[in-house]
Amino acid sequence: MTEKKTTAAQRDGTDWQPRIVAFLCNWCSYAGADLAGMSRNDYPAAIKIVRLPCSGRVDPMFVLKSFERGADMVLVSGCHPGDCHYSSGNYHARRKLPAFRELLGFMGIDPRRFKISWVSAAEGNKWSSLVADITEEAYALGPFQEFPKCTAPEKTG
Amino acid sequence: MIKLHIDGQEAEAEEGQTILDAAKGLGIEIPTLCHHRAIPPVGACRVCVVEIRDGGRPGLVPACAYPAQEGLVVETASEAVRESRSMTIQLLLARCPEAEVLRKLAEQWDAPPLTLDAPLDHVEPPKGVPEGAGDRDKCILCGLCVRVCQDIIGPAATAFAGRGIERKVTTPYKLLSDVCIGCGACALVCPTGAIDPAEFCSHSIEKIPNEFNLGFDTRTPIHLPFPQAVPNKPILDRENCIHFRTGGCGACETICPAGAIDLEMEDEIVEEEVGAIIVATGYELLDPSVYEEYGYGRYPDVVTSLEFERLVSASGPTNGELTRPSNGEPPKSIVFLQCIGSREETGPGKPYCSKICCMYTAKHAILYKHKVHDGQAFVFFMDVRAGGKNYEEFVRRVSKEKVATYLRGRVSKIFPHDGKLVVQGADTLSGGQVEIAADMVVLAAAVVPSKGATELAQKLRISYDQHGFLSEAHPKLRPVETNTAGIFLAGACHSAKDIPDSVAQASAAASKALGLVVHDRLTREPTIGIVNELTCNGCFECENVCAYGAISPKDIKDRSGATVAVLANINEGLCQGCGACMVTCRSKSIEVQGYTDNQLFSEINAITR
């Protein structure tokens, strides 16, 4: 499946690949991604993972920073609600991040570029299909170009 | 202390004790029938008579009811005693020739059968009870049942009716008793086994299915949970206990000689501080009644493999005799069905292989042949998966030695016909349909995690998969740990596993747990939060979000000892480093080590370069 989609993108004739920044909690989603790898699942390489202790650790600033730095899509993934390694961290994320997404439009960012999901440590397959799906969507949305100027100073700094 | 002489020996007794008690202290055995240590004595049966020679009115008195008195001289086996005892036994035996306890006493006390007249029935059944139920002709009218019900339990469901030879144990007006609570204390104290409360209780006495034998037999509210339980002590099941249901009974408390039962005890929550937890919640079988075609739950002779295991067990409901649940006859033909709910991508079953079924089915076939030598066994299988040391050889032996006939294929239908179960299935190797008339069908149902395992996992904050099996931290490198430090897995709670694998994993988990707790100091993760006291303004929003209560106010004092500020402080031992506080902090005064904002921003910068 994923393979098919990647080929489709390549058929467009461009070299452009979306850059997707993923913030994964250490205990569930990161372990899920690990399992996907261990299970020899393929998924697009467009995704770059930042490991955090918990989805509750995700500061909205991280998301903004990613977009500012030219990410085409940002994903936050944590444990399923109720299964948080830290009891309630993902509940904080669940309340905080959707609210934050509502504000993205105000910032000039298409809210569809911000994804939230729950992937457990046992869900390697879910992880790979999730990545394939959002990569496909990132292709569909095209490059994120609303913040081009912001990137330059940071690069130097 | 009262001093008296029994059979020439000096005996001691306390105030309120009887001659029987004093004799027991000397190890002198006096037979009794109507006496029970928990019930006030009446001296009715007169089997325990002893002779008072001196120190009291001379003559025969019942040892069970006669108080030990200072200076008594008692003979427990004088000629007069022997004659009287022998005659009592003979008379009771004339009434109840079937009572084993009397026969034994007769042998012991030289009481040849008297040529006396016919015995009479003594426990009169209430109206509506079929004649011949129970062992009424064993009643020796000792009255223990009546007394225990009246004096110990309380409802007084039974009573004596009639006088003299017409005396009978019955219910008031000989009607089925609606005050009987069905406690069975009467049957417990009856020396001859003559009484059965089920006969006179107006309401049915619920039989409690024995969980360990999967309901093939029944148990009492006080029971051993399973044979060779550790500790090997009975447990009391409050839900079924008459005392806890009605407030009555309490016979166990009175009767237990060790005084071990305390019905006042309440459940309590025990808090233990531990350094490691091993989760070993095991498995159960998928309920095969979801497959209508196999008729499990409708046909008693269709059983699961675990039920079969109990039926052939020496400690099982039939003491190891394999019988058909429907009629108690040995099954002359048996069909084992494998992969019931396993390896099923759609439908109510599970996609995984339950792993143990191939091997235990082969074992069951052998056990079946041990029990029923001339029986025929058939196994329907999808693939025989015998990966393991000597596994393949074992299965091969079963099929080669014709212990069982292996048929590769699935069964489409089971239906009863002429007292048998007709099993219709496909034999894909020969390419034809087969129909087997079986006495019994055993379903090797899929292994699923125990009920409640996921709830436990949520409490322990460990992860589990979509089937409810608990997840290890790493499938290859950390197979017994969970993602939560200090919690380990063992056995089938983790995945379908046979005994050798379970033992191996359990040993590993134990080693891991020991490895944790043998150290004097605990190694904690370095990634915990630290408060920047220079910028913290003491709003304590962080305190609200901390799931561990690790954040508390801290007084900052100047040199004079006066408090100048109250700031957040993080307990290093409690903090797990989740970072919730860090995100909440408006002044960015908390950083989780290893996951500081700077580090993460750098990371973001790096990957978006």
Place this chain on the structure above:
Amino acid sequence: MTEATRLQTPDDLAALRARVVERRSAKKVCVSICAGTGCRAQGSMELLAEFGRQLESAGLDDVELRATGCHGFCERGPLVVIHPRKIFYHSVQMKHVADIIDKTIQHDEVLPALLFRDPKTKQRCEVEGEVPFYAKQQRIVFRHNGIIDPTDIEDYVGADGYVALAKVLAGMTPEQVCDEVEASGLRGRGGGGFPTGKKWQICRNQPGETKYVICNGDEGDPGAFMDRSIMEGDPHAVLEGMTIGAYAIGASKGYLYVRGEYPLAVANLNVAIEQAKTRGLLGDDIFGSGFNFTVEIVRGAGAFVCGEETGLIASIEGDIGTPRQRPPYPAESGLWGKPTNINNVETWTNVPVILERGASWFASIGTEGSKGTKVFSLVGKVNNTGLVEVPMGATLREIVFDIGGGIQKKRKFKAVQTGGPSGGCIPESLLDLPVDFDKLREVGAMMGSGGLIVMDERTCMVDVAKYFLGFLVGESCGRCAPCREGVFQMHRILSRIVEGEGREGDLETLEKLGNYVKASSLCQLGGTAPNPVLSTLRYFRHEYEAHIKEKKCRAGICKELVQFRIDPETCTGCTLCRRDCPTEAITGAKKEPHRIDAAQCIKCGVCYDVCNFGAVEVE
């Protein structure tokens, strides 16, 4: 009648007595009719009403009518005594009333036809004391019976009632009362013969505030009715005795356990209790002494075994009347677990008279070990049946022949059974035995509550033993195995013997079982139950042997072993037997010898009993 005022002091009592005695002047005409159960059954109450009617119509208003308690001579009821001459009429019927009023009351003439005629001397006896039945009696217990009206406390007071109670409460300590009773030598009349004073003393010495006294009125022996007669005829004496006993023991509550079949006794006792309460003789602060005592009547339900102390207590407590193992004795732990003293009716009735007249007076009556008198109910094959009170030590011969008037139909005396169903049978050879507690026990019988059943030659001793054991099989409570099973098995063996199925070894088994039941039973019902068998085996073993070996019942009772035959020589052909035979088994023409058809004969023995010439013989 004077208004029922409370008697505050002994002086009040003396004043009341003086008034009663004055009013009942000895010269006054009074018709005293026995209203005991025996005479009532023969119509004495109708007689009383008839007297009332006829006296009224004759205008004899000053003639007093009195319904008294039992005289004891129940055989000849209804009994009527005409005062002041105390003319004693027996078997009075309605038709005699007019004559009595007309002749005896109005004209002071004696009606000879109604007087008792001594069969020996052929003399007519005008007053009760001359009747041989009474001549040899000494009436202490029965001192008021037949004289006072039991439903009128003033009658009792007039007869020196409650004097003893007043004396005790005014000037004696409880210890003195116990000592006095002990010194009198009074022994329990219920059968055990335990010294009463000692019994009180034991109970008195028990710790505890609450104690009880109980009057055992559960007279269960078949044929015994002396306690009933006392309760019916002199209820206040029982109450007075109990009150004195309660004072001595330290009890303030008493129970009167009365057999359920005694409605008249209960009625009269209830009246007596109410009257005593009104007079302040029961209740709080009796005679100003500070002593309180109340009595409650409990009616038994008719179980023989409830006469046993512990069974009786169980019955009062509302349980099945079943004896329990002693010790503890009731004196230590009785009713509701409190020290309890139980005496029977006759014992209690002896108490007031002992206290009134002194221990030494009482001790002068009777024998060495048994003091006072004993009431016997004399029944069976004697001419005069009834209640007989004789001093201890009177011989059986005196009772049976002098008082009882010998055996009916001039048959031969065979045995006398004493002590109720579990007593023993005493043969002719022991007729001169002085009757007291110890002598009776020596010969294997017992005093019991005082039943005396006289048996003649037409009594089969095996059958008698079987009869009594049958009674005991039915009355055994069934708690302990020896009594329940042993007596039952003995009864079965006896039944077999009388049916001609007796076997070699049966007598030995009977003796073995009998001794076993006696030694091993829980209470004295079982402890004495084998007595009828053991005593008959002792004195009449030959009869048993005849039944077993020869298959013969010489008394002609055991049907399976009997053949009736008419001696043609002696038979006069009077046809009496032929007419009475229920199965028409007897044939024969008038004035010609009759004969019995064995095939039709059911061996009922009617022919034997009715034949006036002794022509019917038993084979």
